[in-house]
Amino acid sequence: MNTVQSSPSLRAKRSNPAPTAPTIIEDSYTSRGISPVAGVDEAGRGPLAGPVVACAVILPAGLVVEGVNDSKKLSEKRRQELAARIKSEALAYAFGIVDVPMIEEINILQATLLAMKIAVEGLTTAPKMVLVDGNKLPTLPCEAVCIKKGDSASHLIAAASILAKTKRDAIMLELHEKYPMYGFDKHKGYGTKTHRDAIAQHGLCPQHRPGFCRKALSLE
Secondary structure, eight states, X not given: OOEEEOOHHHHHHTTSOOSSOOOHHHHHHHTTTOOOEEEEEEEOSSOSBSOEEEEEEEOXXXXXXXXXXXXXXXXXXXXXXXXXXXXXXXXXXXXXEEOHHHHHHHOHHHHHHHHHHHHHHTOSSOOSEEEEESSOOOOOSSEEEEETTHHHHXXXXXXXXXXXXXXXXXXXXXXXXXXXXXXXXXXXXXXXXXXXXHHHHHOOOTTBOHHHHHHHHOOO
16 A cells, blocks of 8 residues: 655654664564665756656665765765765666656656656666655555655665765756856756846756746746
């Protein structure tokens, strides 16, 4: 059964967050013989430009990669270091990338769920359970559960968040080479003042999300 789950341990740790996301949720499945377990998260739901990227990752049961936590809580340098470690230790990981035309066609929520589905289906090892960050599940060929604030509550989801973020950042650096006037290397497509000013000066490029930009910038 696909369900939505809140982590009681997360509430207890908010005032004093742990440096490494816990494995309590993962362990609750592997201890009952439900293995392997995958974690899934995305990067890029909110930017004005670029794709949405999801990652699914499976780590060996019981493995803790010290320092793994919600990618938003980590510096770029630390994310890069941890991404290399996660990749070296993972039993499997895969990405799902949904580009701007598809985001515009099906909306960002559906694009995010599609990216997650692509990522899970791309794993070379099929999971028996998938932990998904958030409160919406993609259509998957296996059991899955949503974990609210999962990138802090689940070690696997936190690992996926780091891989998704570093993958998307690398894509945005490539786009910067093609469209240097927007500063994608700095803001990664998010709606900073610098980015908004660049759009006002140069207009939109093919990697901008027209629907997002119209809403954010009141463009017609």
